[in-house]
Amino acid sequence: MAWKFVLNLYCYVLRSEQTFRVQPEDATGIYGQTILLRCEIDDLIGQVTWTRDGFGLGVDRNLPNFPRYRLEGSEKLGEYTLMISNLQLEDDADFQCQIMATAHFVGMFTRKAKVTVYIPPDTPTIAGDDPIEVEAGEPFNLTCYAANGKPAPTLTWSTGLLPVTEQTYYTIEDQNDGKRQNTTSWLTIIPKKSDQGQRYYCEAKNEGTVGRPLRTSVGLEVLYSPEVSMLVLPNHQRVKEGTSVKFTCEAVSNPSEVTWRWFRQAEELIGQTSGVLAQKVDRDWHGAKVQCEATNKVGSTRQSVILNVEYAPRFTAGPEHVAADVGDDVVLSCTVDGNPEPTIIWMKKDSMKILGSHKQLKLFGVREKDFGIYVCKASILGFNEIQMHVHLLMKGPPKILSPPEQSSRFGETGVVECLSMSVPKPNTILWHKDGEPIDFEELERYQNREEDLPDGKRSIIEIISVQDVDYGSYNCSVENGYGNDTLSIIFTQKEVVPLEYVVAGVLVGVFLIIVAAVVLVVYRRRKSSSSDSGSEISGDSIDKKDDGMPYKVEYNQSGYGNLYNVDAWKSDADKNLYRHSAEYDELNYVPKGASMV
Incomplete structure (x- = not known):
């Protein structure tokens, strides 16, 4: 038993002399670089190896199974430094240097060295x-x-x-x-x-x-x-x-x-x-x-x-004539559009006095002299002035203005017309023929139609294919609440002008035109010669009478020819037929052949 004790003591002394002189430290390296892990041993007895995460790399210093690994240093000096070339991700691990165990010695390990690879x-x-x-x-x-x-x-x-x-x-x-x-x-x-x-x-x-x-x-x-x-x-x-x-x-x-x-x-x-x-x-x-x-x-x-379009003034509605009694308050309207806003003035016709400057002209307590025609003028600088006539009419009984004799040719469509002017307009227009009321529903050839006018009404009888029985006396009666009027109209047959008369008239007209042309040529030649002699005729006015009808002739000679203006003066004797006939002069509703009083 003594010899065993001595042997163990000897082995302990030998083991205590085998130590790590240098142990590896933690290391960092960049992907692809080379790092060294140092390991140095004193009094080495066994073999040395390195482990990576506990896996042994081998005892050959060249580490043939790990071509990027090898041991550096002098084996005699106990240097077993691990060199890792071309660092890879797998090298990011824990490494230890190890003295392997023998039959008489247990193995020894250094502390772990953490290798960190940066990629x-x-x-x-x-x-x-x-x-x-x-x-x-x-x-x-x-x-x-x-x-x-x-x-x-x-x-x-x-x-x-x-x-x-x-x-x-x-x-x-x-x-x-x-x-x-x-x-x-x-x-x-x-x-x-x-x-x-x-x-x-x-x-x-x-x-x-x-x-x-x-x-x-x-x-x-x-x-x-x-x-x-x-x-x-x-x-x-x-x-x-x-x-x-x-x-x-x-x-x-x-x-x-x-x-x-x-x-x-x-x-x-x-x-x-x-x-x-x-x-x-x-x-x-x-x-x-x-x-x-x-x-x-x-x-x-x-x-x-x-x-912003500037445009000329225009009336956006026709004239609205107004009818009133003496003493009424009335408003005359003038609806006008323009850009810029038109300037408006109101005057009474044939007067220069300005009565208003708005689109409406208000008249309070109208008198008889206020009735008549009012003029609304609208103007914009740079455009032509426009004007519209608005009638202020006195209410009164109707007046029939149609001619008392009307005619049509046999076999054609004939027309008998009754034109009544009044304010207010007539309520009814009644027709009689030869003293009997006309039943337009029974007479198929007779058609009656009425037209409203601004200040009156027109009634027309159309007779299809006029026969002898259609000629005669027609009576037209009108009433409007202020009074009534009646007119007897004689409907006669219109004479047909013979064809030879028509041809003769045309030939005479052609002859007169030729004569007028010859006279004009002669006149211009004489005028040219007279102007060369320095003569000059000034404008004059000569009053003449012909068959008792007065008229005035004005003439003026300058340049080429005379300019004549004949203005027949009509008598006012028939004006008393209707007191306010002047208000209707411009309405232009008088039929052909009728006379406006």
Whole structure:
């Protein structure tokens, strides 16, 4: 038993002399680099090996199964430093230097040395084509992606020299190997038109990118809807009616290709597809909104102007004649339109006194002398003045103005007319023939129609294919609440002029025309010779009488020929037939052959 004790004591003494002089330290390295893990041993007895995550690499100093590994140093000096070339991801592990056990000694291990391998990420990429199409004013996310980094790469944004730190977001994703990571970063931008061509840079880096940062960039193609400007010649704020106006629209946009449309108010002007619209404007264009619309693939933009078209005054309604009794209050109206607003004046006909300057003329407590014709004049500078006559009529009994004798040819369609003037208009017009009421429903050849006039009524009997029985006496009766009137009309047969008379009349007319032409030629020759002698005839007026009818002849000779103006003076003896007949002079409703009193 003594010899065993001595042997164990000897072995203990020998083991205590075999020690690690230098143990490996934790190490870091970049992918592809070379690192050294030192291991030095004093009084080595056994064999030395290295383990990676507990797996032995072998005792041969050349480590043939691991071509990137080998032991460096002097074996005699106990140097067993592990050199790892071309660091790979698998080298990211725990390493130990180990003295292997023998029959008499147990194995020995150094502490674990943690080897950390830094792997730079792949070159980052920005999603989308270069340049990226963005819309001005619309938020857009630029996306940058960097993969396979260890540790996770950090992504930063810039516009070249200026960093961009606002509105950035990122996420980190672990890969299946549990060591590498991917990073995605978003940059939210709101591009402006001025950002056209701007480049954004994304830079990726981690501990593995020392000295060689990785970055990529992308440019912006800023798209924006058309910015439209409009030029109007002449100035749209003052355009005269009938003027041709040229509207020119121009657009700045990206893309620059645009299509054009034109609108008047909300209605599209079909066929107008260019940036120029030429339009002759009238009063209907006054106040109209004229719009041009430019469209590209981003959107549409409109530009508009409102036209101020100056146009001549015009009456928008016919004259509204007014009937009244003495003492009534009345309003005369003159409905007129124009641009600018017309100037209005009211006067009584044949008077220069201005009575009002508004569209309505108010007369209070009218007197008998106030009845008559009033003139509304409307004017705008630069346009012709217009005027309208409005009658203020005195209410009274009706007066029939038709001629007492009317005729028609046998076999033709005959007409018997009864024209009644009064204010108010007649309520009824009754017809009798030869003392008997006419039943128009029973007489198929007789048709009766009535026409309302501004200050009266006309009743007409049309007789189809006039026969002998249709000629005779017709009686027309009218009534309007102020009184009544009756007229007996003799309907006679119109004589047919023989054809030979017609031919003779035509021949005589032709002869007279020839004679007049000869006289005119002779006169001009004599006039030419007399003017050469310096003679001059001044204008004179000679009053003459012919068959008791007074008339006045005015003549004036100057240049070529005489200018005659014959104005027959009619007697006023029949004016008392109707007190206010002057008010109707301009209504022009008197039938052919009738006399207006």
